[in-house]
Amino acid sequence: MNSQTRPAVVLASNRIPFARSNGPYAKASNQDMLTAALDGLIAAAGIAGERLGEIAGGAVLKHSRDFNLTRESLLGTRISPETPAYDVGQACGTGLETFILTANKVALGQIDSAIACGVDTTSDAPVALNEDLRKILMEANSTKSNADRAKLLAKLRPGMIVPEIPQNAEPRTGLSMGEHTAIMARDWGITREAQDELAIASHDRLAAAYEEGFEDDLVTPYLGLERDQNLRPGSTLEKLGKLKPVFGGPEGTMTAANSTPLSDGASAVLLSSEQWAKEHGLTPLARFVDAETAAVDHVGGRDGLLMAPAYAVPRMLARNELSLQDFDFYEIHEAFAAQVLSTLAAWEDPVFCHERLGLDAPLGSIDRAKLNVKGGSLAAAHPFAATGGRIVGNLAKILHENGGGRGLISICAAGGQGVVGILEA
Amino acid sequence: MTDTYSALVNNPVGGFVAKNLGLPKPVPLDRYVEGAPLIDGAVLVGSAPGGRLGPSVATILAGADAHVDSRLDDEVRSPLGAAGVDAGVWNPEAPGSQRWKGLVFDATGITSSEQLRELWSFFHPTIRRLAPSGRLIVLGTPPEDCTEPRHATAQRALEGFVRAAGKECRYGATAQLTYVAPGAEERLESTLRFFLSPRSAYVCGQLARIGAGKDVPGIDWERPLHGKVALVTGASRGIGEAIARTLERDGAHVVGLDVPPLADDLEKVVSSIGGSAIVADITDPEAPAQICDELQAKHGGVDVVVHNAGVTRDKTLGGMDEERWSLLMDINLSSEERINDALIERDLLNDNGRVVCVSSMSGIAGNAGQTNYSTSKAGVIGMVQSMAPVFAERGATINAVAPGFIETQMTAAMPIGPREAGRRMNSLSQGGLPVDVAEAIAWFASPASTGLNGNVVRVCGQSLIGA
Numbered sequence: 100m101n102s103q104t105r106p107a108v109v110l111a112s113n114r115i116p117f118a119r120s121n122g123p124y125a126k127a128s129n130q131d132m133l134t135a136a137l138d139g140l141i142a143a144a145g146i147a148g149e150r151l152g153e154i155a156g157g158a159v160l161k162h163s164r165d166f167n168l169t170r171e172s173l174l175g176t177r178i179s180p181e182t183p184a185y186d187v188g189q190a191c192g193t194g195l196e197t198f199i200l201t202a203n204k205v206a207l208g209q210i211d212s213a214i215a216c217g218v219d220t221t222s223d224a225p226v227a228l229n230e231d232l233r234k235i236l237m238e239a240n241s242t243k244s245n246a247d248r249a250k251l252l253a254k255l256r257p258g259m260i261v262p263e264i265p266q267n268a269e270p271r272t273g274l275s276m277g278e279h280t281a282i283m284a285r286d287w288g289i290t291r292e293a294q295d296e297l298a299i300a301s302h303d304r305l306a307a308a309y310e311e312g313f314e315d316d317l318v319t320p321y322l323g324l325e326r327d328q329n330l331r332p333g334s335t336l337e338k339l340g341k342l343k344p345v346f347g348g349p350e351g352t353m354t355a356a357n358s359t360p361l362s363d364g365a366s367a368v369l370l371s372s373e374q375w376a377k378e379h380g381l382t383p384l385a386r387f388v389d390a391e392t393a394a395v396d397h398v399g400g401r402d403g404l405l406m407a408p409a410y411a412v413p414r415m416l417a418r419n420e421l422s423l424q425d426f427d428f429y430e431i432h433e434a435f436a437a438q439v440l441s442t443l444a445a446w447e448d449p450v451f452c453h454e455r456l457g458l459d460a461p462l463g464s465i466d467r468a469k470l471n472v473k474g475g476s477l478a479a480a481h482p483f484a485a486t487g488g489r490i491v492g493n494l495a496k497i498l499h500e501n502g503g504g505r506g507l508i509s510i511c512a513a514g515g516q517g518v519v520g521i522l523e524a
Numbered sequence: 525m526t527d528t529y530s531a532l533v534n535n536p537v538g539g540f541v542a543k544n545l546g547l548p549k550p551v552p553l554d555r556y557v558e559g560a561p562l563i564d565g566a567v568l569v570g571s572a573p574g575g576r577l578g579p580s581v582a583t584i585l586a587g588a589d590a591h592v593d594s595r596l597d598d599e600v601r602s603p604l605g606a607a608g609v610d611a612g613v614w615n616p617e618a619p620g621s622q623r624w625k626g627l628v629f630d631a632t633g634i635t636s637s638e639q640l641r642e643l644w645s646f647f648h649p650t651i652r653r654l655a656p657s658g659r660l661i662v663l664g665t666p667p668e669d670c671t672e673p674r675h676a677t678a679q680r681a682l683e684g685f686v687r688a689a690g691k692e693c694r695y696g697a698t699a700q701l702t703y704v705a706p707g708a709e710e711r712l713e714s715t716l717r718f719f720l721s722p723r724s725a726y727v728c729g730q731l732a733r734i735g736a737g738k739d740v741p742g743i744d745w746e747r748p749l750h751g752k753v754a755l756v757t758g759a760s761r762g763i764g765e766a767i768a769r770t771l772e773r774d775g776a777h778v779v780g781l782d783v784p785p786l787a788d789d790l791e792k793v794v795s796s797i798g799g800s801a802i803v804a805d806i807t808d809p810e811a812p813a814q815i816c817d818e819l820q821a822k823h824g825g826v827d828v829v830v831h832n833a834g835v836t837r838d839k840t841l842g843g844m845d846e847e848r849w850s851l852l853m854d855i856n857l858s859s860e861e862r863i864n865d866a867l868i869e870r871d872l873l874n875d876n877g878r879v880v881c882v883s884s885m886s887g888i889a890g891n892a893g894q895t896n897y898s899t900s901k902a903g904v905i906g907m908v909q910s911m912a913p914v915f916a917e918r919g920a921t922i923n924a925v926a927p928g929f930i931e932t933q934m935t936a937a938m939p940i941g942p943r944e945a946g947r948r949m950n951s952l953s954q955g956g957l958p959v960d961v962a963e964a965i966a967w968f969a970s971p972a973s974t975g976l977n978g979n980v981v982r983v984c985g986q987s988l989i990g991a
């Protein structure tokens with residue numbers, strides 16, 4: 100077995116603009132959107148017909164017919180059908196996890212090239228059969244005699260026609276992700292104003308990125324949409340201050356503006372070894388350095404649902420002998436402004452760092468000017484599994500344009516999980 | 525004892541009447557029950573910049589397993605973290621519906637009057653979030669230990685703040701100030717615990733001074749007097765009986781003392797708590813020797829001496845005969861001095877010994893018809909202050925509690941007018957219970973209270989009289 104590793108580098112990325120739920124992509128399936136994102140990437144990188152090492156992808160909300168979503172999407176693109184593919188699932192961490200998996204394989208020399216991708220739709224979400232109805236139908240299916248079958252079907256009741264609609268709730272707590280985050284916001288004393296400020300900056304920075312052409316080679320128009328539909332630059336604290344809280348009760352601080360909306364979209368990242376890049380005349384934008392995943396006990400423990408990145412980052416920093424301040428850019432996924440602010444507060448807190456991380460001193464604060472410099476999920480929106488690819492592609496380009504540097508990625512995920520990584524250029 | 529007024533105003537009609545007559549509505553106070561946690565709710569901790577008590581406070585709260593919160597940017601979070609306290613965060617700008625049972629503020633960092641604003645910053649957004657029977661505690665530096673005049677001035681100002689805050693606290697909440705001398709930080713624990721816990725139910729607006737003293741021995745906070753011998757005078761009834769029971773609860777072997785006519789009552793009390801009895805009249809010239817002999821013979825010495833026996837012989841001075849004056853003075857003051865002297869002379873007060881005296885609000889404020897009593901109880905305060913250095917030399921301490929209106933046979937026998945006035949004219953709008961006095965005595969008696977010497981703390985619900 101190979102005990103040597105080699106750098107895995109990011110070469111290009113592509114995504115379709117993210118749309119709001121039941122908007123322009125209402126009729127597009129996960130496979131449609133993922134195929135579009137892959138096609139855009141293949142065209143931009145000029146790798147049509149290439150056989151890649153593999154493509155890893157995933158979707159958080161997936162129809163059962165999409166059991167081979169990535170492979171089926173791949174077959175609809177101009178990449179070589181001899182490219183293998185598999186689906187990955189780690190809730191909102193899926194997109195980044197596909198990148199980590201494929202980058203590790205490149206680093207180990209098991210593959211030379213890969214695409215990491217993700218997609219999600221909340222418009223065409225998988226609606227399941229009512230559980231009672233499903234049981235009767237399954238039984239009827241395996242019953243031989245027509246009389247028995249008729250008997251079974253006579254058990255059908257009108258109520259069984261009501262389908263099971265997927266819920267945005269944590270199975271073990273019954274609380275929505277927003278309600279969980281509202282608890283974190285309260286526990287960390289996060290103000291409404293601080294959340295709204297982060298949301299305004301996110302929109303203004305993403306709008307500026309579009310204006311200056313930064314997004315031109317990252318985003319390919321799709322179904323009439325050229326920019327992220329959720330983007331609303333030029334807002335003010337006063338305007339956002341008028342919105343009613345949506346989570347945390349009447350005293351809550353979380354609104355539609357400082358929480359990400361349900362949305363649809365897809366993204367894909369091309370990565371390879373340095374050798375493969377050279378052979379294909381492609382310029383490496385950034386190098387994968389390391390990654391870490393963590394999970395918290397959000398059911399019985401004291402940590403909030405989305406606090407796992409607060410654990411993952413310090414573990415990764417320690418392994419790489421880095422401090423939190425040793426970064427030029429920070430890409431922290433804005434699932435909710437309160438998630439980002441709670442995480443930053445935790446890293447500044449001597450109690451959290453000592454008690455829960457076992458550190459002698461707090462990690463400290465970060466220079467907020469380096470945070471989500473081209474906007475974040477609050478502006479772009481957050482089609483769950485597509486966010487990782489958006490962030491990796493974004494950061495790789497930022498580092499490349501900067502002529503070098505180090506960037507941190509942090510993504511929180513359902514089930515109390517967190518996925519984080521480091522890129523360098 | 526039924527408190528008719530409380531029962532009346534706590535029923536809907538009576539409450540309505542009381543409110544419309546502007547009468548205060550007393551609330552039932554939390555009181556300590558054995559085995560309960562130190563404090564029944566979260567404690568918000570804060571520090572003025574440069575405070576020196578953060579580590580002590582953090583260690584104490586960690587040891588008590590208290591739920592602690594603080595502001596995220598408060599200096600106190602570093603010591604909290606270091607002490608292993610997984611403290612929550614509170615931000616006044618995102619206040620939510622948080623409530624606390626305790627508010628503890630380290631004001632030792634305040635060195636000028638301008639910085640007194642720190643008190644406002646910490647308590648302004650929080651005082652209304654104090655739960656019923658909550659505890660507001662300010663920690664400072666004794667003004668006499670501040671070299672800079674402005675520093676001393678600012679620290680002296682804390683007293684006014686706490687006294688006023690005590691009067692603003694509602695629903696049975698109390699406010700206290702503790703001055704901790706530089707170098708005495710390690711001796712804060714017994715006092716902070718007492719002030720935080722429901723044991724200090726009827727203590728409000730008080731000041732404790734913690735100074736030099738022996739190192740605090742390791743103790744079991746559930747039974748701090750385990751293995752100790754405590755003499756309690758006047759133990760057959762009233763406050764003395766409560767003291768005996770409370771010290772026994774805290775682990776002590778109690779030696780109760782009372783006059784021959786009450787020997788049976790005394791025997792009942794001490795036998796129910798596994799203690800022993802000395803039957804004596806403390807004014808008897810032989811009493812000091814008799815007490816010393818018994819303590820020496822049976823216990824080899826004594827750890828805690830509680831001078832509780834006391835009487836009133838009320839009469840305005842012009843109508844008071846000499847006997848009322850002299851007998852009272854002998855019981856309430858002179859006999860205590862003689863017993864102390866005998867114990868010192870025969871070296872019977874064990875190492876880390878405690879003498880705790882029962883003074884009275886009348887000794888502080890003076891009371892018409894009680895010139896004799898007020899003189900004797902002020903004398904008790906004088907004795908505590910003058911003997912403090914003498915006991916300190918022997919590794920012991922002497923302190924006093926000064927009860928206000930306590931519900932006993934003595935106060936039940938008062939005419940209704942003065943009785944109701946006495947009960948209501950304090951921040952808690954009610955009389956205290958004998959156990960409230962006993963808990964304060966147990967605090968002074970604790971082997972951990974090495975830094976408390978020469979203190980006089982009132983157990984009076986912050987009476988308006990003699991404040």
Ligand SMILES: NC(=O)c1ccc[n+]([C@@H]2O[C@H](COP(=O)([O-])OP(=O)(O)OC[C@H]3O[C@@H](n4cnc5c(N)ncnc54)[C@H](O)[C@@H]3O)[C@@H](O)[C@H]2O)c1
Pocket residue numbers: 757758759760761762763764781782783786804805806807832833834835855882883884885926927928929930931932933934935
């Ligand atoms: N009850 C109050 O509101 C109140 C207020 C302030 C101070 N105090 C003080 O608290 C202490 C106890 O008061 P109480 O209300 O329990 O009174 P109490 O009369 O019920 O109890 C006093 C006890 O002291 C004993 N005693 C009296 N003279 C004695 C003597 N010469 N030798 C030995 N024992 C003697 C009595 O026999 C009695 O058992 C007293 O010092 C009193 O001055 C009481």
